[in-house]
Amino acid sequence: MKRALTALTLVLAAGSAVAQDAPPTGEDWDLVKDARKKSTIAYVTTTTGLSIATRCMDSGYSALIFGLPEVTRRTKTRPLQITFRDEEASEWRWNVTTDRAGAVADFPAPFARELRQGGRLQIVVPDGAGEGRNLRYDLELPASGSAIDETLTACDRPLVDPRDQELEAIGEDGLQVGMRWDRQIRPRYPSQSRYLEGFAVTTCVAQPDGTLRDCVIETEHPGDGRFGEAVLKAARDATVAYDGDQPTAPRMMAFRVNFIMQ
Template sequence: MRVMISMLAATLAIQPTTAFAQDDDWEFQQDAARKLSVAAVRYDDGKAIIARCQDGDLKLVVVGLPEMAGSVVYLEGRRPDGRRDVQAWNPQSGGGAAALSSGVPARDIRFLRGGGSWALNTLPDAPRTMRASLDLPAQSSNLDRVLTACQRGLQDDRDALPRARFAAAEATPLTGAKSQPPVRRGQVVGVADISCIIRDLRFTDCRADYERPEGAAADSLRQNSRRLEGEDRNALEGTVVYLSTVTERTVRVGP
């Protein structure tokens, strides 16, 4: 039986409070003062799925799966309607529970729309085998409310494209490492999510999927025509790569 998730789900301190909504939709709560919206579902065995938007910051977290090693874990997701996707997850911990955080939350939240099972399997080359199946609510309107609150689309044609998986460790950073004077972290003044399609080992058709404020993605969109080195052309051709940037106003310290 699914149970309601309190607002503390946003920080992984999940506490059941009452029975799950009878209309079999994702449980939804919001805090307008904090610009926070949460849709969640929890299961008797301790697993939980949490979609959260807070002031434009979108996250999708799965709690209760077996702990996975590494900075990125690739899992194949499958839905009863035939959809399949290889998803990238970042292992993390918080509130005493192991969790996986989506690397591309908008796409992965859309993958969860509609009822039925969500099967997750490690890939054949994974160092550890993991299989899980979670039954999702039949309705998805509350999940859509989280996407809408974060100004993400309910549909995206690029969801049908396979995601890029890079062999080279330094393939995806927007900029190379540079020696700079020390700085103190400052106020965030811009965030952007962009996606590009890889053709002939180059980024093409780069577009802003989300930006705040308007124009925050301008520098990122210059990734068009960027060439990838040391990668498999056939494996990457026609795939989509997702990049995120945060711009801060910083203060230099020292002489």
């Protein structure tokens, strides 16, 4: 599954370099809590220079990687090919932070639930070793018996979610085979937002009648921009349609909405 979704944009007026990591020591990831910032962070730093973290901050959940090859300031997102243990490789889209060597996951909770198991993690960065040359990180991470769990729990994210398995069936357009938008989601720009742009990545369960239920904001940025709130409100009026026979069971879908004020 390619966890890189085609964005719905809302506008208003090959060589390979290999980095091998030695297994980090310790029984669990490091854990830092800050009651003042309402944050709980689990992190691990590898010998390759990469730092990986999961974080709950003021009810917003995120997964972050720092120490990647820097990208230009115009780059908003970057794909990373990720392989957990002996699973198949998947392409995940990550959002570039103000630190051009950092990135934030579109689907942080599913990523964190994979990380908590520990084991081998391979990350391929397209063009990371120069144009046309991919960079591969080959890491061995410790399992997290409690630290990552604490970040998930702090943001009311389940430790095990069967919906993660359904993500595999979702295409780049955010829909499963045989699905299409009937009434596309059209959120309004948050009137009280002080930001000129932002985004929200959302998963929903599409009912057999085409309505959307159980929508979850997987990640949004900025966290206090109210973009996720705008998407959830608009999702009440959005519907999907099905090609061929109408399904008898709900189906997962996911989509990203980019907000840009012009």
